[in-house]
Amino acid sequence: MIGVVSYLTFFLTMAGIMAIITLGLNLQWGYTGLFNGGVVAFFGAGAYGTMILGGPAEPGQFGGFGLPYLVALGGGILLAAALAWVVGLLTLRLRHDYLAISTFGVAVALESLARNSQWLTGGARGMRGFPRPFEAVIESNFLFGVVFLLIVLAVLALVWWGIERLVHSPFGRALRAIREDETAARALGKSPTRLRLWSLVIGAAIMGAGGGLYVSYTAFVSPQDLLPILTFQIWAMLIVGGAGNNRGAVLGAVLIWGAWTLSGFALTRLVPDSMQLDAGSIQYILIGTLIVSMLLWRPEGLLPERISNPRNTTAGKAAPTSNKE
Amino acid sequence: MKRHILGLAGASALAIGLQTGAALAQDCSVNVGTLYPTSVDWGRPIAETALWVGEMINEAGGVDGCDVNMILRDDQNDGRVGVDAARALVDIDQVQLLIGTVSSGITIPILTSVTAPAGVMQMSCCSSSTRLTEIAASGEARGLWFRTFATADVQAAVAAMLARDAGIESITVVYKNDDWGQDIGRMAAAAFEAVGIEVHASIALNDAQPSYRAEATQALRDQPGALYLALYPTEGISFVREWLGLGGTSVMIGANSLRSDDFRTTVGLANLGDFVGTDTSSPRVPSAEAFVDAYAAHFGSAPSGPGLANSFDAAAIALLAYHAAGRDATGTEIAAQVPRVTDPDGEAIPATVEGFAQAMAILSEGGSVSYQGATGAVTFDANGNVSAPAVSWVFDDSGMAEQSYISLEEVSGFMASIN
Numbered sequence: 001m002i003g004v005v006s007y008l009t010f011f012l013t014m015a016g017i018m019a020i021i022t023l024g025l026n027l028q029w030g031y032t033g034l035f036n037g038g039v040v041a042f043f044g045a046g047a048y049g050t051m052i053l054g055g056p057a058e059p060g061q062f063g064g065f066g067l068p069y070l071v072a073l074g075g076g077i078l079l080a081a082a083l084a085w086v087v088g089l090l091t092l093r094l095r096h097d098y099l100a101i102s103t104f105g106v107a108v109a110l111e112s113l114a115r116n117s118q119w120l121t122g123g124a125r126g127m128r129g130f131p132r133p134f135e136a137v138i139e140s141n142f143l144f145g146v147v148f149l150l151i152v153l154a155v156l157a158l159v160w161w162g163i164e165r166l167v168h169s170p171f172g173r174a175l176r177a178i179r180e181d182e183t184a185a186r187a188l189g190k191s192p193t194r195l196r197l198w199s200l201v202i203g204a205a206i207m208g209a210g211g212g213l214y215v216s217y218t219a220f221v222s223p224q225d226l227l228p229i230l231t232f233q234i235w236a237m238l239i240v241g242g243a244g245n246n247r248g249a250v251l252g253a254v255l256i257w258g259a260w261t262l263s264g265f266a267l268t269r270l271v272p273d274s275m276q277l278d279a280g281s282i283q284y285i286l287i288g289t290l291i292v293s294m295l296l297w298r299p300e301g302l303l304p305e306r307i308s309n310p311r312n313t314t315a316g317k318a319a320p321t322s323n324k325e
Numbered sequence: 326m327k328r329h330i331l332g333l334a335g336a337s338a339l340a341i342g343l344q345t346g347a348a349l350a351q352d353c354s355v356n357v358g359t360l361y362p363t364s365v366d367w368g369r370p371i372a373e374t375a376l377w378v379g380e381m382i383n384e385a386g387g388v389d390g391c392d393v394n395m396i397l398r399d400d401q402n403d404g405r406v407g408v409d410a411a412r413a414l415v416d417i418d419q420v421q422l423l424i425g426t427v428s429s430g431i432t433i434p435i436l437t438s439v440t441a442p443a444g445v446m447q448m449s450c451c452s453s454s455t456r457l458t459e460i461a462a463s464g465e466a467r468g469l470w471f472r473t474f475a476t477a478d479v480q481a482a483v484a485a486m487l488a489r490d491a492g493i494e495s496i497t498v499v500y501k502n503d504d505w506g507q508d509i510g511r512m513a514a515a516a517f518e519a520v521g522i523e524v525h526a527s528i529a530l531n532d533a534q535p536s537y538r539a540e541a542t543q544a545l546r547d548q549p550g551a552l553y554l555a556l557y558p559t560e561g562i563s564f565v566r567e568w569l570g571l572g573g574t575s576v577m578i579g580a581n582s583l584r585s586d587d588f589r590t591t592v593g594l595a596n597l598g599d600f601v602g603t604d605t606s607s608p609r610v611p612s613a614e615a616f617v618d619a620y621a622a623h624f625g626s627a628p629s630g631p632g633l634a635n636s637f638d639a640a641a642i643a644l645l646a647y648h649a650a651g652r653d654a655t656g657t658e659i660a661a662q663v664p665r666v667t668d669p670d671g672e673a674i675p676a677t678v679e680g681f682a683q684a685m686a687i688l689s690e691g692g693s694v695s696y697q698g699a700t701g702a703v704t705f706d707a708n709g710n711v712s713a714p715a716v717s718w719v720f721d722d723s724g725m726a727e728q729s730y731i732s733l734e735e736v737s738g739f740m741a742s743i744n
Contacts, residue, residue, distance in 0.1 A: 007416035014409060115502060116529070124504035125456045126430060128437065129463065141442045218408060219437045222504070224430025225404050261409040265417070268396055277373055280364030280399025 024206030046208025050076030080208020126222025242301025358414030360425030429454030
């Protein structure tokens with residue numbers, strides 16, 4: 001039984017990290033309408049940034065500063081934010097599919113950079129040996145899992161609270177205004193370019209936090225972690241859960257990650273021995289079917305966006321705050 | 326959301342309950358985790374081979390009298406999915422032995438975050454990264470890590486040996502741009518230089534490019550006397566065709582990853598007359614031929630894909646060590662028994678059902694055996710790396726033929742001389 005609890009702890013840890021990244025994408029896409037096709041780039045910047053700052057020194061390689069955990073994690077987040085800032089300055093004039101393609105390109109370029117810059121990232125061999133937080137003081141592997149889950153949940157709660165505060169502030173309403181009608185927002189005195197940049201940078205920092213947490217669990221990062229499949233997974237989570245709704249984003253992350261992993265677990269028990277070799281392929285079919293049927297059945301997601309504020313407060317506050325933006 | 330999670334927990338608990346019920350009905354069984362990229366074309370036969378070893382061990386009497394239950398999971402060639410699957414195998418199926426996986430980018434996080442912390446032994450067929458040696462040397466792997474993939478340095482050294490003996494004066498290294506390719510490309514370049522061969526350039530090939538014309542043109546610029554190819558068949562075929570089409574030399578030395586019928590037939594035997602390959606196996610013992618025959622009899626075709634012999638040996642050595650350690654052994658105890666299975670002074674046993682039965686009898690009595698596997702009589706060093714003799718091979722009408730055999734002593738002596 002302790003095994004099941006231990007596995008569920010781990011499952012929730014990974015789902016929690018996915019949920020954090022999905023919340024970052026929700027800020028960008030759900031609230032601002034930015035089509036970020038390079039989620040994995042910001043995840044990767046956070047992961048590599050954390051590893052370079054907090055990992056052990058390697059001969060012939062930059063980094064390995066062995067900084068305290070929070071400094072390393074913070075550095076990873078800053079690196080992701082800085083990457084988003086540069087990318088944003090260059091690409092935010094682009095809309096929708098153009099932005100998606102250029103951010104996707106950034107992600108592919110970053111993967112290529114990580115694979116080839118051996119002096120910086122260890123190349124395809126990756127980087128290893130990150131001291132996992134508290135592992136030195138916690139004897140039990142199980143207890144370490146629980147503590148790490150608590151860390152992830154704490155970050156998730158912080159991100160949730162932050163985004164909720166943000167989107168219910170005048171800033172958040174301005175983001176939604178840009179998403180709905182950029183010209184109208186501009187006419188009201190908002191600066192869409194600046195707001196979009198902020199949304200991209202904050203969302204990317206959140207994704208970077210996800211990457212930093214991931215690397216501090218596995219103690220290893222390699223270009224294999226930067227493949228575009230992660231971007232696809234996170235988008236599936238947000239779309240299935242419901243864009244523009246933080247509850248939806250978190251629910252989608254847990255559901256899709258569950259479908260992705262628990263289906264493999266279930267299949268090893270359900271398919272006959274003669275078909276064990278095909279279980280992997282069956283799993284892909286199941287995941288694909290689930291996503292497609294969700295899109296057909298509930299294209300707005302399980303928990304769609306709700307503009308719940310009474311009309312007078314929303315409309316009434318929007319105008320006076322325009323001076324502040 | 327909470328209800329959903331509780332539901333999942335309930336469902337998993339139910340599944341486990343059902344499974345335990347089924348297990349109790351038999352005498353006893355031992356769960357062994359097997360993690361390979363079964364949904365990837367080249368991963369599937371590797372997994373198939375490992376499962377086949379499980380069947381053979383069961384025929385020979387099972388691990389310490391218990392049926393081996395090989396639980397196969399797919400890592401989808403994705404680190405996060407692979408770590409999750411390993412975690413489920415270790416936590417829920419309570420395996421003490423995990424066989425897998427191929428890609429070092431997945432094997433390493435599993436080793437550092439799942440198996441080593443949980444005290445589970447891990448044996449891989451094909452992970453090649455030199456990072457794994459560092460992890461083992463640092464103590465992070467807690468002596469639980471083994472691989473039957475001979476690290477790239479042996480092949481790189483043998484390539485230099487062949488090039489020197491063939492009188493090649495200059496060479497260009499072309500490698501697959503992944504962890505394995507970067508390692509072997511770097512080591513091969515160093516080895517060539519150590520024996521006085523001029524290395525013009527080291528060129529990386531990225532995966533899945535429609536054409537490698539630019540890279541072939543770049544290699545041609547230096548007019549090298551030979552090419553060293555550390556490539557997989559897919560990009561190998563594509564690159565070599567461009568290269569020969571542009572008029573490049575047909576003198577080529579290849580790593581064992583090119584040991585493929587696809588490569589031979591698609592590039593064409595006529596173009597491969599000057600090709601020589603390296604490998605780290607030793608078809609000197611009857612068991613290696615027995616492996617090829619048994620494989621052909623079982624699967625209906627000869628084992629020609631990469632990693633099959635390694636996958637066979639990984640599973641066989643790990644399961645024999647499990648038998649020696651007993652059905653209730655922990656991962657650490659199983660790992661401690663590996664030297665008794667690969668003891669050069671032990672009784673030589675072939676990799677057949679009868680051989681396994683014989684080995685298990687000897688191991689049960691406290692003796693030690695020298696397992697003569699599909700990749701030869703391998704032994705492991707302190708970091709779980711295999712040391713093995715080498716062969717050179719060429720393509721011929723019937724497939725691939727061994728050209729020369731380089732004993733373990735020769736390989737070690739040569740490697741010491743160039744380092």
